[in-house]
Amino acid sequence: MRDGVTVWARRARAGLRGWGGVAAMAVLCALALAFVLLLPLTQSGGAETPRSGGRGVAEGVHARAEDCEAPEKQTLPPSTADGPTIRAIKARTGAKRKLVVGVDQNSYRWGYRDPNTEGARLEGFDIDLAHRIAEAILGDRDAVQFKAIPTDQRIPAIQDGRVDMVVRTMTISCARIGEVAFSAPYFRTGQQVLAPKSSTITGYDDSLTEKRICTAAGSTAHAKLEEDRSAGRLSADISVTVPNQLDCLVRLQLGEVDAVVTDGALAASQAAQDPAVELKGKAFTTEFYGVAMKKDADDLVRRVNQVLVDYAKGDWQTSYDTWLSATLGKDSSASKPPAPQYLRTG
Known part of the structure; x- marks a missing residue:
């Protein structure tokens, strides 16, 4: 327009x-x-998710600027009340009466198709959470339709109404809270470097000088690298971007890049897929994953936050033990998000 x-x-x-x-x-x-x-x-939203009118430019600017040092706190208090977004989801009939969730199907242990299961079932930590949200809204954990969404299409898929939400290792960031609404955090991680074991790269430091780094387009990793290059803190080739994070591992295996930068939680899963690569150095950022939804889907945000309150009481740890303990370690304390704060008022 x-x-x-x-x-x-x-x-x-x-x-x-x-x-x-x-x-x-x-x-x-x-x-x-x-x-x-x-x-x-x-502007109007998708047919199945009514949008409330009257939201102007001033409010959008306020949402982006509000306490940007802690975007993970900019969410609404939990509630079990139904609003227009949830009522629209519940009104779907027949085979369409499902929660539509954008996910990854290539991130090992997070959202991936297991070839050893019947029909190569979609499994992982994010998938468990999506099932739990579907159960809370529709009363059936299997009432969910998964849509594989590339990294750089997560926000457009939400805004265009192709999905009700995205549960896909999506970092809550200052830039993103101006475009979509987030739940409270459900996982803590940070950016790390992945490189061959034989590489001289030691971490996110001067050993990356003149190296070729791969990141996923639209990722917080790429945004961080661009910021550091512009500020003169990084001298590396960051021109290689891919739609999905796993594609970076393939580029690394083919020798087309020297290193990958991504969330440590994802990098650990990639290292588990290829014993020739490893994490280099410590995480150099602190980030939090959240469930992303439409900007005005307040009732859905509140319901997801209520799910997360209940999820943290036991199911979160069960899912971690099942999917992530093998790659991140049995001690989950470093991955647990902080106690949620609900500072968004509208």
Whole structure:
């Protein structure tokens, strides 16, 4: 839509050359600005998830700026009450009466297809949580439709209404809380370096100078690398990006890159898939995974947060022991998120 505004403005400017009037251009700019400011109020969501009207530009800016040093705290208090989003999900009939969840199917131990199960069943830590949310909303843990979503399509899939939520090792970040709503954190991790065991790379340090690093497009890892390169803190080639994180491991195996930077929790799973690679150095960030939903799906955010409160009482540890203890260690304390804080008010 905004592209349309740009085209319209360009055509209008071309016409104004014949007028030769600065005042006319000023009027045109004012009209264009008013149109852009009103545009968010005219946008509507997907057919199955009603959007509440009246959310303007000022609120969106406020959401992005609000306590950005702790984006994981910008979520709503838990509740079991149904609102318009949950009622729309429950109103689905027949085979469509399912919670639609965006997931990964290539992240070992998180969301992956196990070839040793019937039909190569989708399993993992994130998958367990998605089943639990479906059970809380629809009364059936299997009432969930999984959609494989590439890393760089997680936010568009939510905004376009292709999924109700994304449960896909998605870090809560300052940039993202302006685009989607997040639950409270359900996992703690941090960025780490993955490289061949024989590599001279020792971690996120000067040993990466002039090295080729692979990251997933749209990931917080890539954003961090771009930030550090711009600030002169990193001298490496970060041009190689891939749609899915596992593709970086393939590039590493083929010798097309020297290292991978991703969440330590994912890197540990990749190292478990290939004994020739290992984690190098310690995590150099602290990040939290959250369930992502539409910006105005307040009732769904509250319900997911209630699920997480109950999940933390036992199911979280059971899932960790099943899927992650083999790669991250039996002691789960470093991976448990902090006690949730619900600082978002609307």
